[in-house]
Each structure stands twice: as structure tokens, then as C-alpha cells.
Amino acid sequence: MKVDCLEMVNLWNNRHNSRLIVAPILVEIGELVSYFSLFVIQHVIRSANVPAHLCAKRACTLNVMESWLEDNPGFLLTSLLADCRENAFV
Incomplete structure (x- = not known):
């Protein structure tokens, strides 16, 4: 992790x-x-862990529980795609 x-x-x-x-x-x-x-x-440095940072940042602003079972949330989709591309050749 x-x-x-x-x-x-x-x-x-x-x-x-x-x-x-x-x-x-x-x-x-x-x-x-x-x-x-x-x-x-x-x-890892924060810039290497953008999706996790965005999830934590989002969680700090919520007053209710949110869960994503079927879809990636919109606020996170771009960074997930970027993270997948960066790690595709590792």
C-alpha cells in the first residue's frame, strides 16, 4: 500500500x-x-498519489457517507485514468 x-x-x-x-x-x-x-x-510523495489524496480531500467535506459501487466518481475519474497510464509500463 x-x-x-x-x-x-x-x-x-x-x-x-x-x-x-x-x-x-x-x-x-x-x-x-x-x-x-x-x-x-x-x-510516496503526494503528487504520486493523487487519486488517494482526492478521495481523502472529498471525505473531509462530506457530512454523509458516500459509496461508489458501479461507477468511478466524476471528481476522481481524470486522476484515475492518469494514474493508470503512468503505471501501465511499470
Whole structure:
């Protein structure tokens, strides 16, 4: 998983020694990802993670829950397409 929040990466990497309020959440995530053969959280610069940044920005402005089951939301479609093109040759 790639995130543009270095603090999140550090929290994840030190989750076993943490007494922070988020520690139980990180432990629960750790239990869920144990079903994967590999799970790594990596830091990337925000410009390399535009779709995730746009989703977080959108979530901060909502007063209700939104879900997208069938379609990509319009505010996100352009960045998703750009992200797919950039990663097509990786």
C-alpha cells in the first residue's frame, strides 16, 4: 500500500511498540493483512498519489457517507485514468 503520509508509515512500522490511541486499530489491521502473503506500507510523495489524496480531500467535506459501487466518481475519474497510464509500463 502506498500512502502520502509519512507519519502513517512510521506508525505502522512501530505498531508493536506503540502506546498511542491508534495502536489497537493498527493491531486490527495487522490481523487482517495476515491473510495476504505480503503487505507493505510505502511512503510516496503526494503528487504520486493523487487519486488517494482526492478521495481523502472529498471525505473531509462530506457530512454523509458516500459509496461508489458501479461507477468511478466524476471528481476522481481524470486522476484515475492518469494514474493508470503512468503505471501501465511499470
